[in-house]
Amino acid sequence: MHDHSASELPSLRRQKILLILERDGKVMASELSQHFAVSEDTIRRDLAELDNAGLVQRVHGGALPRPKDTGKDYFTRISETDEVKTSLAQLAAGRVKDGQIVLFDSGTTTLQIARSLPSDISITAVTTSPMTAITLAEYKGIKVILAGGQLNLATMSVSGHETVRLLQSIKADLLFTGVCAIHPEVGLSSLYFDEVPVKQALFDSAAQVIAVTTADKLGAVEPFVVAPCSRVHTLITERHLASGSAEDYRRLGIEVEQLQD
Numbered sequence: 017m018h019d020h021s022a023s024e025l026p027s028l029r030r031q032k033i034l035l036i037l038e039r040d041g042k043v044m045a046s047e048l049s050q051h052f053a054v055s056e057d058t059i060r061r062d063l064a065e066l067d068n069a070g071l072v073q074r075v076h077g078g079a080l081p082r083p084k085d086t087g088k089d090y091f092t093r094i095s096e097t098d099e100v101k102t103s104l105a106q107l108a109a110g111r112v113k114d115g116q117i118v119l120f121d122s123g124t125t126t127l128q129i130a131r132s133l134p135s136d137i138s139i140t141a142v143t144t145s146p147m148t149a150i151t152l153a154e155y156k157g158i159k160v161i162l163a164g165g166q167l168n169l170a171t172m173s174v175s176g177h178e179t180v181r182l183l184q185s186i187k188a189d190l191l192f193t194g195v196c197a198i199h200p201e202v203g204l205s206s207l208y209f210d211e212v213p214v215k216q217a218l219f220d221s222a223a224q225v226i227a228v229t230t231a232d233k234l235g236a237v238e239p240f241v242v243a244p245c246s247r248v249h250t251l252i253t254e255r256h257l258a259s260g261s262a263e264d265y266r267r268l269g270i271e272v273e274q275l276q277d
Contacts, residue, residue, distance in 0.1 A: 029054075030062050034071060037081060042258065044078040075235045075259050076199060100230055100254060101125050103275050105132040107252050108192060108228045114138045116189040119218050120148050122173030122211075123194025125228050127151060133158075142186055144173045144214055161186075168210060175210040183217035191222030193248070195229035197236035200264040203244040205237055215242045226250045235259025245270060 029052055036051075037043050045063065049056045063079045066072040072079040105128035112118055112133060120126050120143035130141075130151040138157035143149050149162040163182045165174035193215065196206040204227070206212060219225060225247060231254040250271045253262075262272045 026062065026065075030066055033059075033062060033066065033079075037072060037079065042075075042078060042080055043072075046077070048078075073197075073232075073236050075237060076201065080232065080236065080258055100275070101128050102132070104228050104230070104252055104254070105129040107273060107275070108226060109133045111226060111250075112137060112139060112190065116140075117142065117186065119143070119183075119186070119188045119191040119222055120145065120152070121192060121194040121215065121218055122148070122171050125230070126192050126194045129192050129228065142183070142188065144175070144179060144183075144218075146174075147172055165214075166210075168208060171208060171211065173211070173214070175214045180213050180217045183214070183221050186221050188222045189224065191218050191225045193218060193225055193227050195227050195233045197233055197238040198227065198229065198245065198248075198251075199235055199237050200245060200260065200268060202237050202241060204242040204248070206240045206242055207238045209240050212240050212242055219243050219247050224249050226252060228252045230254060231257045234265075 033043060033048060036048070045056050045059045048059045052059070063072060063074050066079065067074045070082060073082050101124065105125060108129045109132035114137060117140045120130055120141055122145040127145065127148050130148045133155065135155065136157060137155060140159045140161065141152045142161040142163065143152065144163045146162060146167070149160050152158050152160045163174055163179045165176035165179035167174055195204065198204050206215065227248045227250070234253060234257050236259070245265065245268045248270050250273065251265050252273045255274045255276060262274060265272050
């Protein structure tokens with residue numbers, strides 16, 4: 017049944033889109049267009065407005081609910097115990113071998129990987145995150161290099177010319193990259209413009225790139241594109257994805273490891 021009355025009031029239509037999203041867990045522009053009897057362009061504008069207001073996360077062809085941690089400050093996010101992130105971090109930490117040079121990107125999941133390393137591991141760790149550096153410093157066998165630069169208070173990571181210059185001087189075995197959003201066609205993207213050159217330098221400095229992320233970041237798109245998916249060698253994520261399937265990433269040549277139920 018078409019809801020013609022809503023097509024005359026964008027604000028009412030957008031409220032109804034949020035209700036449908038809450039009910040279904042995902043909305044597609046094509047389906048909403050038929051439901052409200054308006055053009056897909058109109059729906060895309062609605063989704064853009066809702067995204068700008070922080071109420072939805074736009075994905076290819078539609079929208080998802082905003083990830084749980086959006087809008088919370090860094091310290092709130094790291095104080096919340098998240099079983100899924102812990103399990104993902106433990107899988108990722110198992111990839112580290114003695115003697116490696118390992119890059120740790122910013123992000124709460126990457127911090128959790130630092131917490132999950134074997135107590136007797138012996139590596140050189142390089143990070144853009146002061147919190148991760150402090151965590152890594154608790155291990156006797158880890159030599160820690162902390163990149164300098166301007167601190168972004170939202171991500172608690174550093175950026176700028178000094179950060180990039182240091183990262184460019186390192187040839188690492190492994191990178192654990194934080195994921196703001198990853199989409200099979202768009203690639204990895206970030207909410208923060210200043211993160212882009214830092215993340216690109218991290219990618220360029222690592223022989224192997226491992227992206228570790230909860231399922232809500234897959235199929236998502238943020239404003240600033242960092243790199244194509246082809247730059248990722250391994251994706252560690254949940255068993256069930258909110259958008260698309262693991263095959264979307266395997267087709268791109270990425271090894272995908274998923275948590276078992």
